[in-house]
Amino acid sequence: MNPKKQFTEGLITNNPVLVQQIGMCxxxxxxxxxxxxxxxxxxxxxxxxxxNVVISLIRKIIPGEIRLAIFVVVIATFVTIVDLLLQAxxxxxxxxxxxxxxxxxxxxxxxxxxxxxxQKMPVGACFLDGIFQGFGYTVVLIIMCVVRELxxxxxxxxxxxxxxxxxxxxxxxxxxGIQIFPESYGASILSLPFGGFLTLGVLIAVMxxxxxxxxxxKAALAEQAKAEEEKEEDE
Amino acid sequence: MxxxxxxxxxGAILINNFIFSQFLGCCxxxxxxxxxxxxxxxxxxxxxxxxxxxxxxxxxxxxILVALGLEFLQTLAFILVIAALVQFxxxxxxxxxxxxxxxLGIYLPLITTNCAVLGVVLLNVQNKYNFIESLVYGITGxxxxxxxxxxxxxxxxxxxxxDYPECFxxxxxxxxxxxxxxxxxxxxxxxxxPV
Numbered sequence: 001m002n003p004k005k006q007f008t009e010g011l012i013t014n015n016p017v018l019v020q021q022i023g024m025c026x027x028x029x030x031x032x033x034x035x036x037x038x039x040x041x042x043x044x045x046x047x048x049x050x051x052n053v054v055i056s057l058i059r060k061i062i063p064g065e066i067r068l069a070i071f072v073v074v075i076a077t078f079v080t081i082v083d084l085l086l087q088a089x090x091x092x093x094x095x096x097x098x099x100x101x102x103x104x105x106x107x108x109x110x111x112x113x114x115x116x117x118x119q120k121m122p123v124g125a126c127f128l129d130g131i132f133q134g135f136g137y138t139v140v141l142i143i144m145c146v147v148r149e150l151x152x153x154x155x156x157x158x159x160x161x162x163x164x165x166x167x168x169x170x171x172x173x174x175x176x177g178i179q180i181f182p183e184s185y186g187a188s189i190l191s192l193p194f195g196g197f198l199t200l201g202v203l204i205a206v207m208x209x210x211x212x213x214x215x216x217x218k219a220a221l222a223e224q225a226k227a228e229e230e231k232e233e234d235e
Numbered sequence: 236m237x238x239x240x241x242x243x244x245x246g247a248i249l250i251n252n253f254i255f256s257q258f259l260g261c262c263x264x265x266x267x268x269x270x271x272x273x274x275x276x277x278x279x280x281x282x283x284x285x286x287x288x289x290x291x292x293x294x295x296x297x298x299i300l301v302a303l304g305l306e307f308l309q310t311l312a313f314i315l316v317i318a319a320l321v322q323f324x325x326x327x328x329x330x331x332x333x334x335x336x337x338x339l340g341i342y343l344p345l346i347t348t349n350c351a352v353l354g355v356v357l358l359n360v361q362n363k364y365n366f367i368e369s370l371v372y373g374i375t376g377x378x379x380x381x382x383x384x385x386x387x388x389x390x391x392x393x394x395x396x397x398d399y400p401e402c403f404x405x406x407x408x409x410x411x412x413x414x415x416x417x418x419x420x421x422x423x424x425x426x427x428x429p430v
Contacts, residue, residue, distance in 0.1 A: 021406050022262065025350050029258035069318060076311040084307060099357050102310040106350045108262060193256050194418045201403075201410030209402035 003128050010132030017140040017200075018207040022108035026100045027141060028196030035159025035173045037145035039093040041138025043086070043101065047078045048110050048137075049130030054078075055118040056126035071114045072105065079104045092173030096159075109137060144199050152190035154181040240371050243364075247375040250427050253351050254383040255413075255420040260351030264384055265409055267342065274388035277342045278381030282374060284324065284346050285355050288317050289373025292356040293366050313356050321347045351380055387416055 014020060017027050023044075030036045054074050062070050083101045086094040094101060104110065113133055118126045149155050155177040162168055162175030169175070189195055253259045260281070267277040292313050300306055325343045328336040336343075346352060355376045359369040394412050403411065 024265070025258045025261040028261065069315075072314055072318060073311065076314050080307060080310050083310065099354055099361065102357055103259075103350045103354055105310055105314050106348045106353050108348060111348065189418075192421065193258065194414050194421065196258065197410050197414030197417055201407045201414060204405075204410065205400070205403045205407035208404065208407065212402065 006125070006128050007132050010129070010134075010136040011139060012136075013211070015136045015140065015207070016109045016112075016133055017137060018204055019211075020109075020112070021204070022112050023137065024200065026103065026107060027137075027144065028193070028200055030097055030100055031141055031144035031148055031196065031199075032191050033096075033149060033158035034142065034145045034156070034161070034177070035093070035175075036096050037141040038138070038160060039086075039090070040097055040100065041134070041141045043082050043097075044104060044107065044109065044137055045131065045134025047075070047082055047104055048113065048134045049127060050078045051075050051110055052113060052118050052126040052130035053123055055114045056121060056123045059119055067119070068111070068115075071111055075110050075114075076105045090171065090173075092159075096173060109133065140203070143203065144196075147199055147203075148190045148195050149177070150180065150186075152186050152188055152195060153183050154186040155179055155183070236367075239368065243368060243372050244375040245426065247372055248379040248382060249420070249423040252379045252383055252420055252423075253354070253376050254380060255417040256424075257354070259354040260349050260380055263342075263345060263349050264380070264387065265406060265413070267345075268384055268388040268391055268409075271385060271388045271392065273342075274384045275381070276339050277345075278377075278384045280339045280342050280346055281349065281351065281380050282377030284317075284321060285352055285377035285380075286370060286374040287324070288313075288320055288352050288356055289359055289369045290366070291320060292316055293359060293364075293369040296360055297366075309357070309360065314353060317352055317356070318347045351376065383416075383420075387413060390416060 010016075012019075016023055026040060030040050051071075051074055055071060058070075079102060082104075083094070086097075086101060113129060117129055121129070146156065149158055157175070158177035159173040159175055160169060160171075161177055162170045163178055164176065190199065247253070251257060254261060254264050263277060263281075268274045295312060295316060296309065300309060300312060305312075321343060325336070328339070328343070355373050359372060362372075364372055390412055391409060394408060397408075399408050
């Protein structure tokens with residue numbers, strides 16, 4: 001397992017949301033502003049990395065029959081830690097994400113990686129896997145937020161960026177974002193639950209289209225190379 | 236009391252439906268909605284477990300966690316209770332109601348990771364519901380899930396035969412049709428009682 005391959009897997013070819021299609025509840029629910037998306041993505045990244053490392057460390061002493069219960073306890077511990085830290089230091093984010101922070105416990109991404117990857121792999125690989133899979137998740141959240149916010153309210157970076165007093169990042173979630181076109185022109189339905197389902201559906205379709213296309217291209221290239229080889233052999 | 240129960244029930248089933256407006260329980264919702272029969276079985280199992288989990292977790296929260304000042308352990312305690320509960324229900328049904336057990340089949344263990352179950356328990360605490368209200372919210376939330384998954388399964392059985400672009404195959408077309416069902420459910424938001 002080389003890191004570069006793990007990186008492309010996490011981001012593209014084995015992206016948790018778009019390809020493995022797990023952990024979709026939170027993806028659709030909280031992607032209304034960039035602030036929520038980045039916050040949720042980073043929380044999952046941190047929890048996933050910590051859980052991966054711990055589970056990989058204890059993988060040899062866990063009895064097989066009760067491994068799921070142990071995974072859940074490890075995950076719930078880290079989720080509680082992150083939940084309390086957010087409540088203390090970024091209360092705006094904790095309020096905006098509400099019940100979805102404790103619900104990371106049942107997010108299939110984390111238990112899925114523990115079951116599929118960390119049970120067999122050494123600590124280093126699991127650490128990188130946590131970071132890259134978490135990063136892939138964050139990127140999907142950011143894309144969803146940007147699309148829904150832009151088309152829904154004509155804004156970019158709500159909660160995270162403030163331009164009223166020069167460009168600056170607001171980490172307390174108060175920034176109004178950059179207004180790209182008047183809010184009344186936006187399709188505000190995209191900020192509602194309907195928009196969550198639709199945006200994710202279209203995003204998965206785009207991903208499937210792109211993966212299929214790159215596969216066909218690879219196959220065509222391989223065929224071409226083979227044909228040329230045969231030609232050379234003939235000569 | 237009665238009015239608050241009616242308000243909670245209407246809210247959980249229609250206005251703030253767990254799936255279509257709160258996005259809780261989307262994984263089993265998309266995973267188990269291939270056929271109306273299996274969707275119905277899954278929905279029933281969820282109603283059962285959500286009602287039971289709401290009641291038990293309320294007692295545990297009130298008399299153990301709050302009484303001892305251990306509220307920070309809520310997430311951990313609730314998920315363990317739910318996992319144990321699901322296991323227990325599975326054993327109980329296997330022994331005493333085998334017909335229901337075989338009907339629910341593999342859906343029972345899957346409920347542990349259904350975020351609607353943990354969600355309803357956490358929301359009970361957040362909304363400060365009393366015992367009766369928690370129980371009603373759990374059961375009606377489950378009924379809302381049942382309604383949503385059965386309706387969606389019947390939509391999906393027809394979508395299977397529809398002619399759509401190839402790249403939408405699988406989850407993508409499901410999500411798009413779920414979006415349209417969610418749009419229909421938005422109509423119920425007009426029923427919300429102004430506070």
